[in-house]
Amino acid sequence: MISAIIPAxxxxxxxxxxxxxxFMSIAGQPVLTRSLLSLAPWxxxxxxxxxxxEEKLCQQVALGHVDKFRIISGGxxxxxxxxxxxxxxxxxxxxxxxxNRPLVSGKLIQRVLEAARVHGAAIPVVxxxxxxxxxDDGFVVATLPRHRLxxxxxxxxxxxxxLLHAHQHAVEQGIxxxxxSSLVESLNQPVAxxxxxxxxxxxxxxxxxxxxxxxxxxxxxxxxxxxxxxGYDVHRLVDGRKLVLGGVSVPFEQGLxxxxxxxVLVHAIIDALLxxxxxxxxxxxxxxxxxxxxxxxxCKLLAHVMELVQGQGLHPANIDATIIAQRPRLSGYIHQxxxxxxxxxxxxxxxxxxxxxxxxxxxxxxxxxxIAAHCxxxxxxxxxxxxxx
Numbered sequence: 001m002i003s004a005i006i007p008a009x010x011x012x013x014x015x016x017x018x019x020x021x022x023f024m025s026i027a028g029q030p031v032l033t034r035s036l037l038s039l040a041p042w043x044x045x046x047x048x049x050x051x052x053x054e055e056k057l058c059q060q061v062a063l064g065h066v067d068k069f070r071i072i073s074g075g076x077x078x079x080x081x082x083x084x085x086x087x088x089x090x091x092x093x094x095x096x097x098x099x100n101r102p103l104v105s106g107k108l109i110q111r112v113l114e115a116a117r118v119h120g121a122a123i124p125v126v127x128x129x130x131x132x133x134x135x136d137d138g139f140v141v142a143t144l145p146r147h148r149l150x151x152x153x154x155x156x157x158x159x160x161x162x163l164l165h166a167h168q169h170a171v172e173q174g175i176x177x178x179x180x181s182s183l184v185e186s187l188n189q190p191v192a193x194x195x196x197x198x199x200x201x202x203x204x205x206x207x208x209x210x211x212x213x214x215x216x217x218x219x220x221x222x223x224x225x226x227x228x229x230x231g232y233d234v235h236r237l238v239d240g241r242k243l244v245l246g247g248v249s250v251p252f253e254q255g256l257x258x259x260x261x262x263x264v265l266v267h268a269i270i271d272a273l274l275x276x277x278x279x280x281x282x283x284x285x286x287x288x289x290x291x292x293x294x295x296x297x298x299c300k301l302l303a304h305v306m307e308l309v310q311g312q313g314l315h316p317a318n319i320d321a322t323i324i325a326q327r328p329r330l331s332g333y334i335h336q337x338x339x340x341x342x343x344x345x346x347x348x349x350x351x352x353x354x355x356x357x358x359x360x361x362x363x364x365x366x367x368x369x370x371i372a373a374h375c376x377x378x379x380x381x382x383x384x385x386x387x388x389x
Contacts, residue, residue: 002113003091003160004043007081008032008058008099009051009074021203022099023057025313027216028227028278028381030061031203034102039095039155040066042109047089048099049074049081060308064280082180083167086160093117094163096180097155100203103215109155111194116157121189123157123181124196125150153196156180162189227314227379229276233267234364234372245323245330245371246337246354247299247344252328256371259288263298265323265337265354268373270298270305273316276379277309302344310346314379318351321375324365330356 008022022032036046046069050058055071062069072088074081082096093116097104108124115122128149134141156179158166166183169175177183181191199215201208241255246265256262270282279285285308286293286301293301309316319341323330334354342349359366 001045001091002043002093002095003045003047003089004039004095004097004155005047005049005082005085005089006032006035006039006097006099007049007074007078007085009049009054009078009081020051020054020057023061023311024203024209025311026102026203026209026212028312028314030312031102031209031212032058032099033061033065035097035099035104036062036066036069038102038104038106039097039109040068042106042113043095044068044091045070045089047072047085049085060279060285063284077176079167079170079177079180079183083171086164086167089160091160093157094160095155095157096163098202101154101200102203103197103212104155104200105197108194108197108200112155112157115192115194116159119190119192120159120162121157121181121184122192122194123179124153124155124200125193126153126196126198127151150193151196152179152181153200153202154179158184162187226317227276227278229272229274229377229379231268231271231273231275231375231377232372233264233271233282234370235262235264236370237368243328244298245333247297247340248333248336250328250330250333260286260293260296260301261298264371265321265373265375266298266302266341268375269319269321269341269377270302272319272321272375272377273302273305273309273379276377277312277314279305279308279312299340299344302341306344306346309379313381315381316345316347316351317378317380318353319345319347319375319377320353321355321373323354323356324359324372324374325356326358326361326366326368 023030048058048071050071052073058071072084075084112122112124128146128151132144166187170183175186184191235256235258237254238257239254243250243252243255244261244263274280338352338354339349342352364370365372
């Protein structure tokens with residue numbers, strides 16, 4: 001059995017972004033999602049070590065893309081985070097792979113695993129192309145022999161018991177290693193090397209994201225400039241509930257029944273956005289079995305979904321939605337709905353088109369039993385805020 005430990009608990013300070021670099025998008029998918037997809041075919045379990053407070057976000061980028069994953073909380077350092085993951089791993093061998101290395105190939109994973117089975121520990125390396133000098137107090141101390149130097153990558157592969165012993169030894173001796181193989185070296189155990197890949201880059205700066213995007217485009221072609229999604233929702237009308245549509249309270253003798261405020265229009269928009277972004281559906285992110293969403297304001301759920309969509313480098317280009325209701329008449333509220341939703345969607349209100357129609361007394365909506373909504377949206381890989389009305 002092979003376990004993969006993916007430390008994803010970094011802060012991403014060098015990226016100078018509000019979101020952790022693992023959740024930033026390359027070619028329409030989060031960096032962490034691509035890292036998990038690369039590893040999944042070669043391992044029996046994926047252990048994602050999340051930064052405390054980001055466990056749910058890690059779950060969201062993994063759900064629907066990979067199976068057999070678990071999420072645990074990381075420590076204050078990468079070494080502590082890997083140790084946390086290692087203690088919960090069930091495999092005889094473990095791969096440790098940076099969550100922000102999304103372009104590793106299956107061939108490299110195979111090479112490092114095969115070497116670890118023979119030697120107990122193995123790491124991928126690439127040649128150092130620049131001259132390397134040792135510096136002290138602003139002056140050169142020595143020029144190091146470049147032919148003997150290598151830059152180290154992940155995934156690194158180990159017999160689990162060997163790596164666990166190395167981490168325990170590091171804790172006891174106060175050793176802080178720069179990678180996991182250095183802890184094995186501290187036991188005077190050999191570490192084999194295999195040929196790494198120049199494309200297996202680590203996403204650390206905005207320039208790295210651009211390089212990764214170019215590599216992916218060369219492999220698979222560019223990300224489509226437009227993504228289209230469709231959403232549909234329906235809720236029953238009941239007594240004793242307030243009617244909320246598009247974030248607007250509409251005077252009526254009945255309201256919509258649901259776990260949240262049951263805003264059927266906003267729910268349809270959420271599903272359209274999630275569908276276009278390839279992020280599943282509203283039930284995955286806000287299940288009605290979770291008491292946290294009881295009575296929730298659906299516009300706040302929409303704002304959260306917008307963060308997920310924008311985290312993938314995507315932006316709404318337009319929204320076209322239809323409310324299906326026999327009663328009440330909604331024409332007087334459409335303008336307010338469109339402008340309120342436009343603020344949340346970071347769109348000019350003229351790109352948020354809301355329509356209302358009846359069914360000529362046909363079906364459940366025509367009988368006044370409930371209200372439904374459809375939505376079609378487009379997302380683009382370019383764009384930004386446009387609040388002008």
